Amino acid sequence: MIKNAENIVVGISIGDLNGIGSEVVLKTFEDARMLEGCTPVIFANVKIMSYLKKSMTSSAVLHGIDELSQIVPGKINVYNLWKEGVDVNLGVNDDKVGEYAIKSFVAATQALKEGLVDVLVTAPINKYNIQSDTFKFPGHTDYLHQELEGNALMMMVHDNLRVGLLTDHVPLNEVASHLTEDLITKKIETVKQSLIQDFTISRPRIAVLGLNPHCGDGGVIGKEDDEIMKPVIQKMFEKGTLVFGPFPADGFFGSHQYEKYDAIVAAYHDQGLIPFKTLAFGKGVNYTAGLNKVRTSPDHGTAYDIAGKDIADFNSFKEAVYLAIDIFRSRKQYEEITAKPLKIKEKQL
Incomplete structure (x- = not known):
């Protein structure tokens, strides 16, 4: 992938497939202007996302990829993290769906750590159905604290x-x-x-x-x-x-x-x-x-009660994308400013 300096790659964990996460993600990026300054990469499966798209009035055009090296700027990339089908029942609490929410989140976090995506935006999860023998965290924040540097x-x-x-x-x-x-x-x-x-x-x-x-x-x-x-x-x-x-x-x-x-x-x-x-x-x-990495999310949960009704408000998710991009740029500027005295000192030496 040839990356424009201003085109920030936004990794997106899809959250609970039975909730409103897919709806707010797709409705956010169906606006072509969103793709001018960032490139979304949804960690899920393009067939599942296409199926969920039918439950809403969305004009989003999805681009499936099998490797993160295949990310295309200007497209809504869907990384095929899994190949098998998933039984989706909008509005239903399902432990199996919770497993896929965590699979998406863990993979997106790993891509963030490796620099394959620049920032991470997480769609809502159900804190109850994500619990398992391999994932015993109250939510996103606690896992990120373990996996990333800092507090x-x-x-x-x-x-x-x-x-x-x-x-x-x-x-x-x-x-x-x-x-x-x-x-x-x-x-x-x-x-x-x-x-x-x-x-x-x-x-x-x-x-x-x-x-x-x-x-x-x-x-x-x-x-x-x-x-x-x-x-x-x-x-x-x-x-x-x-x-x-x-x-x-x-x-x-x-x-x-x-x-x-x-x-x-x-x-x-x-x-x-x-x-x-x-x-x-x-x-x-x-x-x-x-x-040491940037992660944001909307201020709401899975909203099972309105999942599949095509009425979810996607503004909080869109604001989460905007904020992640703004903070990523601010940190780059901060790094440049704080590094300048060191460069001057090195020249003097």
């Missing part, structure tokens, strides 16, 4: 609203035990670095939400905010990181305080995602920050 952090993004998480897929009754000085420091540093290299914000301002109601009310409703979170935030601030808080979470979004910061760090999953999805559902993107 994975779940960050929800829509325009200037960015919400990162100290803990993600952790039971609520275990959250407090996870909030150590080391974890909080690492997560805030990851958010800071991502804002700098991925979003080109040179001096990012970061807000941290407290764990307990009213940040514990001086220890009356919990001591974690005073004894763990505040000291870490203060220490990082004194060392030059513009991090503030902890803030009581209940009024933070309603009072529009979030607009004053480049990112908000929530203590746990629902604390961050409920306000985010209230403000941006259907337009937001799930970005895995902190890794």
Whole structure:
């Protein structure tokens, strides 16, 4: 494949074939303008994708390939990862279909590691039917943390609203035990670095939400905010990181305080995602920050209830593609800028 410098190869794991993943993927790329700046590669099977296309009004033209070396720019490439047929029943939870979702994801991740694709965009999976003896992860993020370099952090993004998480897929009754000085420091540093290299914000301002109601009310409703979170935030601030808080979470979004910061760090999953999805559902993107490769996904799940009805909103998936491309380019620019002083020094020597 001869690759244009601006034509970024987007690897796509197809997700749950019984959900809306195929619909949002195909409807995203049926717009020819999407193929001008990127080349999609769907990890699935062209016969399955052609079959699923019949369930929707899509004008997407699919190009089947048997090797990743056969990727054609300007086409919707479907890499024939498997040859056998798959029983697809739209809207049905099926463990067998879950196996193919993971087969697609694992292969796409491997291609990302090897540089055969530039970025990864994942269609929704069902976290229940993907579990097996060979795949025991709560979701995409945990597996990517194992396979890629860096420290994975779940960050929800829509325009200037960015919400990162100290803990993600952790039971609520275990959250407090996870909030150590080391974890909080690492997560805030990851958010800071991502804002700098991925979003080109040179001096990012970061807000941290407290764990307990009213940040514990001086220890009356919990001591974690005073004894763990505040000291870490203060220490990082004194060392030059513009991090503030902890803030009581209940009024933070309603009072529009979030607009004053480049990112908000929530203590746990629902604390961050409920306000985010209230403000941006259907337009937001799930970005895995902190890794050496770029991965994004839409902000919704498999949506079995509307699968096959040809009514799925594909805007979040399209935004996930856009964000992956933008971050890939931002990182290239960041690498060039940070490498310049080294080149000057080498010349002087």
